[in-house]
Amino acid sequence: MTETAGEPGRPPYHRFRTGEPVSDTRAPDGPVAERWNRRRFEAALVNPANRRGHTVIVVGTGLAGASAGATLAEQGYRVLQFCYSDSPRRAHSIAAQGGINAAKNYRNDGDSVRRLFYDTVKGGDFRARESNVHRLAEISVQIIDQCVAQGVPFAREYGGLLDTRSFGGVQVSRTFYARGQTGQQLLLGAYQALSRQIAAGQVEMHPRTEMLDLVVIDGRARGIVARNLLTGRIDTHLADAVVLATGGYGNVFFLSTNAKNSNATAIWRAHRRGAYFANPCFTQIHPTCIPRSGDHQSKLTLMSESLRNDGRIWVPARAGDTRPPAGIPEAERDYYLERMYPSFGNLVPRDIASRAAKNVCDEGRGVGPGGQGVYLDFADAIARLGRDAVRARYGNLFEMYERITAEDPYRVPMRIYPAIHYTMGGLWVDYDLMTTVPGLFAIGEANFSDHGANRLGASALMQGLADGYFILPATLGDYLARHPGPPVSGIPENHPAIEEAVFAVTDRLYALLSASGDRTPDSFHRELGQLLWDECGMARSEAGLRKALERIPELRAEFWDRVRVPGEGSALNQSLEKANRVSDYLELAELMCLDALHRTESCGGHFRTESQTEDGEARRDDEAFAYAAAWEFTSPGAPPVLHREALAFSDVHPTQRSYA
Ligand SMILES: Cc1cc2nc3c(=O)[nH]c(=O)nc-3n(C[C@H](O)[C@H](O)[C@H](O)COP(=O)(O)OP(=O)(O)OC[C@H]3O[C@@H](n4cnc5c(N)ncnc54)[C@H](O)[C@@H]3O)c2cc1C
Numbered sequence: 001m002t003e004t005a006g007e008p009g010r011p012p013y014h015r016f017r018t019g020e021p022v023s024d025t026r027a028p029d030g031p032v033a034e035r036w037n038r039r040r041f042e043a044a045l046v047n048p049a050n051r052r053g054h055t056v057i058v059v060g061t062g063l064a065g066a067s068a069g070a071t072l073a074e075q076g077y078r079v080l081q082f083c084y085s086d087s088p089r090r091a092h093s094i095a096a097q098g099g100i101n102a103a104k105n106y107r108n109d110g111d112s113v114r115r116l117f118y119d120t121v122k123g124g125d126f127r128a129r130e131s132n133v134h135r136l137a138e139i140s141v142q143i144i145d146q147c148v149a150q151g152v153p154f155a156r157e158y159g160g161l162l163d164t165r166s167f168g169g170v171q172v173s174r175t176f177y178a179r180g181q182t183g184q185q186l187l188l189g190a191y192q193a194l195s196r197q198i199a200a201g202q203v204e205m206h207p208r209t210e211m212l213d214l215v216v217i218d219g220r221a222r223g224i225v226a227r228n229l230l231t232g233r234i235d236t237h238l239a240d241a242v243v244l245a246t247g248g249y250g251n252v253f254f255l256s257t258n259a260k261n262s263n264a265t266a267i268w269r270a271h272r273r274g275a276y277f278a279n280p281c282f283t284q285i286h287p288t289c290i291p292r293s294g295d296h297q298s299k300l301t302l303m304s305e306s307l308r309n310d311g312r313i314w315v316p317a318r319a320g321d322t323r324p325p326a327g328i329p330e331a332e333r334d335y336y337l338e339r340m341y342p343s344f345g346n347l348v349p350r351d352i353a354s355r356a357a358k359n360v361c362d363e364g365r366g367v368g369p370g371g372q373g374v375y376l377d378f379a380d381a382i383a384r385l386g387r388d389a390v391r392a393r394y395g396n397l398f399e400m401y402e403r404i405t406a407e408d409p410y411r412v413p414m415r416i417y418p419a420i421h422y423t424m425g426g427l428w429v430d431y432d433l434m435t436t437v438p439g440l441f442a443i444g445e446a447n448f449s450d451h452g453a454n455r456l457g458a459s460a461l462m463q464g465l466a467d468g469y470f471i472l473p474a475t476l477g478d479y480l481a482r483h484p485g486p487p488v489s490g491i492p493e494n495h496p497a498i499e500e501a502v503f504a505v506t507d508r509l510y511a512l513l514s515a516s517g518d519r520t521p522d523s524f525h526r527e528l529g530q531l532l533w534d535e536c537g538m539a540r541s542e543a544g545l546r547k548a549l550e551r552i553p554e555l556r557a558e559f560w561d562r563v564r565v566p567g568e569g570s571a572l573n574q575s576l577e578k579a580n581r582v583s584d585y586l587e588l589a590e591l592m593c594l595d596a597l598h599r600t601e602s603c604g605g606h607f608r609t610e611s612q613t614e615d616g617e618a619r620r621d622d623e624a625f626a627y628a629a630a631w632e633f634t635s636p637g638a639p640p641v642l643h644r645e646a647l648a649f650s651d652v653h654p655t656q657r658s659y660a
Pocket of ligand 1: 211
């Protein structure tokens with residue numbers, strides 16, 4: 001069936017076809033709290049002696065990939081692992097600052113696995129799978145034990161227990177942290193486990209190597225085509241299963257808090273080979289980032305959400321008030337989050353805090369250059385706790401802020417504004433984390449994850465490590481046990497599927513190198529990013545999405561006509577890498593806008609201006625949209641096929657989210 005997103009009779013790129021519903025057949029029935037135990041018990045096992053006969057490719061060495069590679073190798077599988085950076089430990093995960101959630105309840109403040117489950121389903125605005133989220137909450141406690149055993153230096157209290165702090169959308173203190181470097185410390189733990197296996201010869205590490213295509217043989221993922229970034233050499237690597245742990249696609253917006261190299265190529269090329277892409281329009285905008293300072297900026301900087309534990313957010317009560325913050329008396333300030341959401345105050349979830357910041361700036365009450373900022377003020381915290389205590393908690397973040405803005409946040413409130421930060425959408429996976437291509441798994445931010453339409457802070461690290469250390473190592477074995485052979489050694493090098501994938505990669509690189517245009521890949525990326533930010537960012541309207549859907553195919557055509565990539569393919573060529581990634585963004589962006597256009601409800605980070613309550617809050621439409629949208633690729637520029645996965649809520653009843 002062909003459906004039209006928005007107004008009927010519009011050009012073809014606003015159309016999509018509807019396919020059969022997709023369902024997760026891997027999660028067992030029965031009480032949600034027992035499903036993971038049952039699944040593990042029912043999973044077929046690979047005899048330890050037989051594991052060394054299996055090869056697994058893991059693309060990515062962030063928290064998800066490093067933990068998966070290390071654990072699979074420890075189990076006895078032969079692992080081929082890839083990353084584009086010079087060292088596995090330079091993955092984007094290293095940037096994570098604030099912390100990792102776990103339902104340990106060390107504080108005895110009412111936390112439990114059930115509460116973490118509840119908070120996550122509600123925080124995701126009831127667009128995540130209950131069975132996955134419950135499993136995540138269960139595993140959260142094991143993650144902390146595993147990391148402590150590895151020596152991850154979590155912050156501790158005087159009594160010796162691990163310390164915790166609060167993140168948005170919850171009323172307990174369950175976020176474990178290592179100062180403002182939690183991702184770095186966790187990654188060092190996973191990296192050291194991976195290094196042990198590299199040294200043991202169980203993991204063959206390929207740094208500076210970028211996966212550019214997936215090899216599918218007889219309907220199963222059997223390998224990848226990758227380019228050595230230093231020599232330009234294109235190679236095929238074969239395996240019994242392929243795991244993508246390649247992170248999120250936030251950089252499609254050009255300006256984001258993600259590492260500059262993070263990109264969508266691996267998951268997008270897998271999508272083109274048959275893996276459904278779920279909820280591409282569910283992107284997260286983080287409320288506390290350093291505001292943009294000019295047109296030539298190429299990166300935005302996050303100020304961790306943990307700062308909202310002690311910092312108070314405010315703007316002048318009156319529009320157009322340009323007095324410096326110290327000159328605005330208390331009575332003339334609006335601590336708008338505390339006023340609007342007294343129960344959660346400054347710790348409302350990210351989507352709500354971001355929209356509120358946008359609204360006060362739209363009212364003319366924003367601060368700083370262009371009025372695109374709100375204050376995050378530590379004066380009360382410093383008065384209450386003392387400067388040293390504040391420094392002990394957030395010192396490195398304050399230092400980073402001062403280096404970038406030349407303002408001292410101990411004396412002057414920080415200025416912050418929302419920015420793109422995380423993508424809840426990604427490759428559709430079943431309960432076993434397998435995509436719709438048998439043998440292809442996706443973990444960490446690369447999959448469409450457990451966070452529904454909005455991720456709670458400190459839950460991405462939890463999910464990445466749950467996937468890599470605990471879930472994938474159990475479910476991948478089941479797949480391998482049930483799909484024996486043919487062995488990798490039995491696949492001829494000139495298999496037509498391999499030759500076709502290598503041709504597709506080389507052909508695309510050749511097309512990029514031979515286009516003798518006049519525009520840099522960056523100029524296209526910047527234009528695309530601005531369009532997405534304007535029309536598919538914090539607020540989305542039918543008219544805006546339509547405009548974007550008309551412009552993106554034009555921009556894509558212009559790209560192939562006018563892009564200029566200097567240098568050659570047979571050496572290090574960062575312009576070529578960039579152009580290749582931008583070519584994928586130009587396809588992904590269209591799917592994001594189509595997904596956003598077809599979902600005429602608001603939920604979580606997806607705010608359709610046509611669907612809001614009288615108070616300006618997101619209005620969900622559970623009747624029509626309680627599903628995950630899993631998109632199937634057809635051919636370039638042709639309407640994709642939508643497969644709906646209905647979401648059932650047996651344990652957490654969907655309600656209008658309230659944080660008041
Ligand atoms: C500034 C910042 C702070 C954050 N702070 C927190 C926090 O405090 N708590 C929290 O829970 N979350 C936080 N997040 C989110 C979290 O950091 C990420 O979601 C998470 O680290 C993603 O991990 P990952 O393993 O899935 O992917 P990544 O860490 O992004 O790793 C991707 C890996 O894949 C490789 N790769 C990608 N494509 C290819 C390819 N084509 N070929 C070969 N290799 C490839 C890369 O080299 C890399 O090794 C933060 C995010 C940002 C941007």
